[in-house]
Amino acid sequence: MTSQERCRVTARAYGYPMTFTQALPKSLSPSRLADFQACPRRYQHASIERIPQPATYATAKGRFAHYIFEHLFLLPAEDRTIDQARNFVDPAIGAILTDDVRRDISMDDSLLAKLLEEISEIITTYFAMEDPRHVHTEGIELRLGVEVDETPLFGILDRLDRDDEGNLIIVDYKTGSLPNRNFDSHTFANAELYAALCREKLGETPVKIRLLYVAKGEAIERPVTDVVVKARAASAVNAWERIKRYYQDGDFPATPSANTCRFCSYKDLCRADGVPVPPR
């Protein structure tokens, strides 16, 4: 018996299959697809039952930096200076560090000071990576919704650039650590699905993905190929079929693994349901 089958048997003893009172989500986003592929049970808790996931320091920092870059790029190109970027720090404190977020991450004065210091470094580092006054953008926080083979896909793209040769480039900001140098296929998975969304929605396939690791000052790039775009779209279609089937069955299998469970907000729920969550 595989570990997945063992989890299903155990889960049944704890009330699965169940009838969901919540509707299926209207669409599948690249990040939710990643959730589902990592562990269908996590997708169930997050996207079907909509159980909120508390903010973490890392997610709060990521949203804070994204807020600043989004607002910087909404300015006319000539106004995108480092001083203007720093002017968005105060508005970001109000917009991102809500009472709920502060409670989730137990924010006190010293944690706020640490966050602001890191954001300041990110802004400095980012401006050493590129000059946003010379970037031609086709879209900021671009909302793309399409249907591919009856699968509703939706995502919000950080930035879609047009380079000097007229090609579209997908740009994604990353505030975490650099991936392993042998970047596995997961590193570009979300962005490659965004490329499929662009192709369907805009009738044009981006030629390249740029992941801007703004805390580290490094950009990682990969060309977009037709084969990869088709494979990402097919994988999303396949996942949506399985999501609908599991929803009907009332049972999204748990697929615990040390890596996946480590950053999962639903460990306690899982343990309560009898799913063995591997130790770190």
Ligand code: SF4
């Ligand atoms: S703790 Fe692990 S098995 Fe449970 S939902 Fe999260 S990722 Fe899945």
